[in-house]
Structure formats: C-alpha cells, structure tokens
Amino acid sequence: MVTLGDIEAARARIGAAVFRSPCARSETLSRTTGCEVYLKLENLQMTGSFKERGSLNRILQLDASQRAAGVIAASAGNHAQGVAHAARVSNIQAIVVMPETAPLSKVRGTTELGAEILLHGGGYDEAYERALALAAERGCTFVHAFDDPQVIAGQGTVGLEVTEQVPDLEAVVVPVGGGGLIAGVAVAVHGRLPEALVLGVQTERLPAMLRGVAAGRVLPQPPAATLADGIAVGVVGRHTLPLVRQLVARIVTVDEEAIASAIMTLLEREKTLAEGAGAVAVAALQSGRLPELRGRKVVVIVSGGNILDITHRRTLSAGPLGETEVELRLETRGQAHVAELLAAFQAAGLPARRV
Numbered sequence: 001m002v003t004l005g006d007i008e009a010a011r012a013r014i015g016a017a018v019f020r021s022p023c024a025r026s027e028t029l030s031r032t033t034g035c036e037v038y039l040k041l042e043n044l045q046m047t048g049s050f051k052e053r054g055s056l057n058r059i060l061q062l063d064a065s066q067r068a069a070g071v072i073a074a075s076a077g078n079h080a081q082g083v084a085h086a087a088r089v090s091n092i093q094a095i096v097v098m099p100e101t102a103p104l105s106k107v108r109g110t111t112e113l114g115a116e117i118l119l120h121g122g123g124y125d126e127a128y129e130r131a132l133a134l135a136a137e138r139g140c141t142f143v144h145a146f147d148d149p150q151v152i153a154g155q156g157t158v159g160l161e162v163t164e165q166v167p168d169l170e171a172v173v174v175p176v177g178g179g180g181l182i183a184g185v186a187v188a189v190h191g192r193l194p195e196a197l198v199l200g201v202q203t204e205r206l207p208a209m210l211r212g213v214a215a216g217r218v219l220p221q222p223p224a225a226t227l228a229d230g231i232a233v234g235v236v237g238r239h240t241l242p243l244v245r246q247l248v249a250r251i252v253t254v255d256e257e258a259i260a261s262a263i264m265t266l267l268e269r270e271k272t273l274a275e276g277a278g279a280v281a282v283a284a285l286q287s288g289r290l291p292e293l294r295g296r297k298v299v300v301i302v303s304g305g306n307i308l309d310i311t312h313r314r315t316l317s318a319g320p321l322g323e324t325e326v327e328l329r330l331e332t333r334g335q336a337h338v339a340e341l342l343a344a345f346q347a348a349g350l351p352a353r354r355v
Contacts, residue, residue, distance in 0.1 A: 002149050002243065004191030007156035007184060010057040014154060017089050018053055019045055021158075023165035023299060028269040033285045034294040038166050039270065042158060043278050043305030047113070049230070050158055050303050051082030051145070054180060057154030058143050059086045067092050072140040074098075074131035076124055077106040078230055078304050079145040084113035095140065097131040099123050104332070106306060123223060125234070146180030147237030156184025162299045163192040170296040173281040175303045176200040176209045176251060177231030179240025185301070186247035197249045197292075201284040203228040203276075204253035209236045213245050227259045230277030230304055252290060258283040266302065278304040 021041045029037040042050040059071060070093035073083040080096040087094035094115040098107060101122060111117055120130040135142040144151060158181065162172060172189055174182040186198040202210055205224040212219045218241055221234040236244075244251075254262075259276050262283035266274045274282070281300045284290050332338050338354065345352035 002152045002156065002184065002187050002239075004187060006149070006153040007160060007188045007191075010053075010150075010153040011157045011160055013060050014053060014056045014157065017056060018157070020161055021045060023162055026270060028265070029282065029285065029300075035285065036297040037285065038162075038169070038297070038299045039266075039272070039282075040158065040162050040165075040299055040301045041272060042301060042303050043272060043274050047078070047081040047085050047109070048304055048306040049078040049082065049278070050155060050181060050301075051078045052085045053082075053157050054146075054148075054151035054154035054184075055079070055082040055143055056086035056089065057157075058148060058150040059083075059090050059092065061150060062090075062092070062141060066141050069139045069141065070094060071143050072097070072131050072135045072138070073143045073145070074124065074128040075145055076102045076127070076229065078306055080106060080110040080115070080117075081113060081306075083143050084110045084115035088114045095131075095134065095138075097127045097134065099127045103306075109306070125223075144237075146178035146183075146233075147239050148180075149239055152180050152184045152187075152239060152243070154184070155181045156188040158301065159185035159188025160192070162301075163189060166297065166299050168297060169193065169196055169299050171197040171199060171293050171298045173199050173201060173284060173290065173293075173298060173300045175228075175231055175277055175280045175301065176202045176244075177233040177236075177277065179209055179236050179244050181301070181303060182209075182248060183237075183240040183243035186243060190247050198247060199284075199290060199293075200244065200248050200251040201280040201289075202251060202253050203231060203259065203280060204255050206232050206234065207251075207253050208234055209241070209244060210251045210253060212236050212241050213248075213251060216245070217241075227256055227263075227276035228280050230275055230306075231280065232277075250290075250292075252284055254280055254283040254287060254289060258287040262286055272302065273305045273307060274302050275304050275307045278302045 072095040205226040262279035
C-alpha cells in the first residue's frame with residue numbers, strides 16, 4: 001500500500017526534473033459553480049500531462065542492470081510521452097508499444113523524446129500484451145501506466161503540491177481512468193488534510209472505477225469511444241482500486257456534451273488547452289454533478305492537454321436525398337497512408353475522395 005512517506009520520497013527524487021504546475025483561482029468557474037475553484041494545471045507539464053511524474057519515479061529506482069536493459073511501456077498517448085521523457089532524463093533506452101490507432105501527434109511527440117516506437121494492434125489491450133511479451137523477450141523493465149506503487153507515488157506528488165498551494169482546501173476533484181492519479185492524490189491529501197474530500201470523475205461511457213468500487217473488485221468493461229480517451233480504461237488497477245475504495249468519497253460520471261463544454265470553457269475563459277480527459281473534473285462541476293461542493297474551496301485537477309483535432313461537418317451535401325455526405329479532416333502519416341484510408345473506405349462500401 002502506498003503511503004504519504006512514499007509520496008514525499010518520490011517528490012525528493014523527482015523534484016528537480018518536474019515542473020511545479022500552477023494552481024490558480026478561477027474567477028469564472030468560482031462565479032458560475034458556486035464554489036471557490038482553483039485549477040491545478042498539469043496540462044502545462046513538459047509532456048502535456050502529469051504522467052511524467054510517476055514514470056520518472058519508477059525509472060529513477062532501477063538498478064544498474066535494469067538501466068542497462070532499458071524500459072518498455074504500452075500507451076496510446078500521455079503515458080508514452082511520460083516514459084520517453086523520463087527515460088531521456090535518466091539516459092536509458094525506452095521502447096513504447098502504441099496501438100495502430102494512436103493519434104499521430106502523440107506518436108510523433110513520443111518519437112521526438114527519443115523513444116523507439118512499435119505500432120501494434122487495434123487498441124490498448126493488444127499493445128499492452130505485446131509490450132509484456134517484448135519485456136520478457138528482451139529483459140526490459142515494464143513501466144505500467146498506473147498499476148504500480150512507485151508510479152502511484154509519483155502521481156501523488158500532485159496532491160502534495162495542491163495542499164501547499166491551497167493549504168485550506170476543502171476538496172480535490174480528480175479525473176479517473178485506471179486510478180493512478182486519484183489514488184496517489186488521495187493518499188497525499190488525506191495524509192496532509194484528513195478532513196478534505198477527494199472526489200473522482202469518469203466518462204459515463206467507460207466507468208470502470210465506479211463499477212469496480214461498487215463491486216469491490218476489478219470489473220473489466222468493454223471498450224468505448226469517448227472524447228476523454230486518456231481515461232478510457234476498461235480494467236482498473238489492483239493496486240489503485242483498494243486505495244480509491246478507502247480514500248475517495250465519491251466518483252461521478254459526465255457525458256460527452258459536458259466534456260466538450262468544459263474544454264471550451266477552459267479554452268475561452270481560462271485560456272488553457274485541455275484534452276477531454278483533462279477537462280472531466282471541470283465538466284463535473286459545471287454540470288452540477290457535485291452539489292456537495294457548493295460554497296467550498298475546491299481544487300480541480302486539469303490532468304492533461306494533448307489534443308488531436310478532428311473536424312466532422314455535415315453541411316452543403318452534394319449527395320441525393322436519403323444520404324448524407326460527411327467531411328472528415330484526418331491526420332495521416334503521408335501519401336501512402338492517405339491511399340490506404342481511401343481504399344479502406346471503398347472496401348467498406350463508402351465512396352470517398354480527397355478534398
């Protein structure tokens with residue numbers, strides 16, 4: 001079980017290499033939600049999310065033989081960049097297995113940080129299994145995205161910071177995927193401020209932690225598409241679930257419309273760019289899912305800001321009645337990938353052309 005001491009040790013270990021992100025009062029959200037709201041802007045980290053904290057804490061504790069063999073991870077985005085950054089800081093080799101569907105901006109970002117990228121499978125689960133197999137074959141250390149006590153302790157340094165930046169806080173609202181961030185934050189906050197509430201927010205399309213807490217066990221969920229792809233985790237951690245059940249007061253879910261609205265609020269009123277997963281805590285406040293926080297001093301964690309832009313338009317259709325013409329703006333790897341996409345549409349019976 002992760003302790004406050006583990007998190008304090010993690011901060012001493014990683015402190016010089018991790019940005020102490022700001023935690024500023026939001027006048028707009030304070031006025032519109034009835035809470036005194038402070039935004040912990042982890043989207044301003046060098047890799048665009050909190051993930052580098054846990055990865056770095058894990059990697060800095062490798063012994064000499066483990067460092068020589070390097071590390072491997074599976075991720076569709078933010079964890080990939082966190083591991084790549086931590087490995088570069090530690091001067092060791094990193095391999096990241098990413099699904100073939102991973103956003104190209106995140107693939108490119110991870111490559112630029114020096115990691116070797118392997119694209120495998122149609123989703124995270126296949127990439128995860130491939131990474132485990134490669135770790136066994138090559139003798140690399142596997143760095144889990146959330147289900148590792150050292151990773152949880154590193155993520156918990158966010159919680160230490162908010163108790164120092166807003167020492168009289170009454171609640172912290174945290175995005176929840178596999179549970180590494182909220183588990184670490186809950187240990188830190190309750191260790192410093194035992195009376196403070198820690199609340200979690202998931203997308204309603206994939207509430208794996210909410211259902212796991214209710215069932216008292218890890219309860220795998222089927223995959224689902226959501227704006228909050230960074231927390232679209234179907235299987236929560238065996239290390240994170242007990243901490244969440246013990247320390248988190250409540251978990252709520254938000255729908256896609258609320259997530260989109262929160263992204264726009266942060267962009268237009270706070271001038272900060274948050275991805276869907278990073279905006280769910282704001283979405284919960286804005287949509288009234290946490291009425292118990294009204295009148296309280298609340299820290300909301302904006303956990304990440306890596307966004308892939310996709311535009312979907314259904315206007316000015318040239319098709320016949322009864323059919324709809326859809327225009328998609330997609331990021332591609334190059335001309336060969338464009339041709340591959342067009343062929344796939346044609347094979348599926350969907351006439352497609354470049355515009």
